[in-house]
Amino acid sequence: MELREIEIFAPATIANISCGFDVMGCCLDSIGDTMILRKTSDKSVRISKIVGEELPMEPEKNVASVAIMAMLKACKVQPDFGFDIEIHKNIKPGSGIGSSAASAAGAVFAANELMGKPFSNHELIPFAAEGERVACGSPIADNVAPALLGGFTLVKETDPIKVIELPSIKGLYATIIHPQIEIKTSLSRDILPQNVSLKHAVKQWANVGSLVHALHTNDHTLFAESLKDYIVEPHRSKLIPKFDEVIKSAINAGALGGGISGSGPSIFTFSKDSKTADNVSIAINNIYKKTHIPYHVYTSKINETGVKILKRS
Numbered sequence: 001m002e003l004r005e006i007e008i009f010a011p012a013t014i015a016n017i018s019c020g021f022d023v024m025g026c027c028l029d030s031i032g033d034t035m036i037l038r039k040t041s042d043k044s045v046r047i048s049k050i051v052g053e054e055l056p057m058e059p060e061k062n063v064a065s066v067a068i069m070a071m072l073k074a075c076k077v078q079p080d081f082g083f084d085i086e087i088h089k090n091i092k093p094g095s096g097i098g099s100s101a102a103s104a105a106g107a108v109f110a111a112n113e114l115m116g117k118p119f120s121n122h123e124l125i126p127f128a129a130e131g132e133r134v135a136c137g138s139p140i141a142d143n144v145a146p147a148l149l150g151g152f153t154l155v156k157e158t159d160p161i162k163v164i165e166l167p168s169i170k171g172l173y174a175t176i177i178h179p180q181i182e183i184k185t186s187l188s189r190d191i192l193p194q195n196v197s198l199k200h201a202v203k204q205w206a207n208v209g210s211l212v213h214a215l216h217t218n219d220h221t222l223f224a225e226s227l228k229d230y231i232v233e234p235h236r237s238k239l240i241p242k243f244d245e246v247i248k249s250a251i252n253a254g255a256l257g258g259g260i261s262g263s264g265p266s267i268f269t270f271s272k273d274s275k276t277a278d279n280v281s282i283a284i285n286n287i288y289k290k291t292h293i294p295y296h297v298y299t300s301k302i303n304e305t306g307v308k309i310l311k312r313s
């Protein structure tokens with residue numbers, strides 16, 4: 001029977017994993033949006049419904065439709081149908097856990113399924129990244145890559161995009177706090193240093209190397225030691241209330257380490273198992289409930305497969 005409609009889970013992601021600023025990301029499992037894509041008889045790409053957030057419905061302004069249009073441009077044979085997109089948003093835009101990336105990755109994944117899978121998930125990354133251009137001005141892949149591939153990913157090149165899939169530490173969990181404050185993108189960019197000292201650069205690339213090695217060897221101790229950012233975090237963390245206390249209390253509760261998710265304000269931590277992740281969640285809650293800032297704490301295992309199919313009809 002011909003596939004007419006598909007419902008998918010579009011996962012949230014952590015980008016800028018500490019020393020892996022702008023290159024390393026990973027995929028989450030219990031945080032994400034759902035999307036429904038349907039074939040239509042006219043050949044347009046349209047957004048028919050967005051539930052949960054106020055987001056642009058115009059096809060040229062929403063990352064989901066823009067990503068599909070980028071994919072269609074690259075198709076040798078154009079499909080004889082169009083796409084209707086429905087987005088059920090759970091990931092708050094601007095939270096730092098890849099809200100727009102989930103829509104871009106989910107859209108191209110689902111459209112590719114409806115088209116009979118002309119592309120591999122790797123090949124879908126540049127199209128989803130084109131969708132990201134609408135959200136942040138450039139075709140970045142550090143969130144869409146883990147959303148499409150699952151696990152940990154490293155963006156090796158940006159032009160053309162080349163992504164490396166990395167193994168994940170077995171049983172790894174993330175605990176994330178999203179303080180509901182707005183950090184202006186311009187401020188989080190302007191606060192970045194213009195120059196990097198050689199001393200810090202050496203420490204940083206040693207950590208990126210050892211973080212990758214820790215993932216390959218399933219080495220929790222090395223993973224924890226490598227989760228350090230000497231270049232970006234010391235500056236950006238000033239914009240996130242209680243950042244140092246959150247990381248300190250998480251580590252005291254058993255976390256392996258943490259950092260700023262994306263460009264913030266969310267803070268991520270990693271734990272070796274779900275019980276520790278829950279203890280970390282309690283510790284972080286204890287810090288934030290003393291503030292007057294609304295927040296949400298999530299725990300999730302690492303999603304090894306990326307976007308998931310929920311229903312096909």
Ligand code: ADP
Nearest residue numbers: 062063064093094095096097098099100103135
């Ligand atoms: P973060 O990674 O910090 O969660 P985003 O990458 O989600 O932030 O960026 C959110 C921006 O992308 C907002 O300006 C929002 O209007 C825009 N945007 C366009 N389409 C979407 C979509 N489908 N989902 C989420 N954000 C979208």
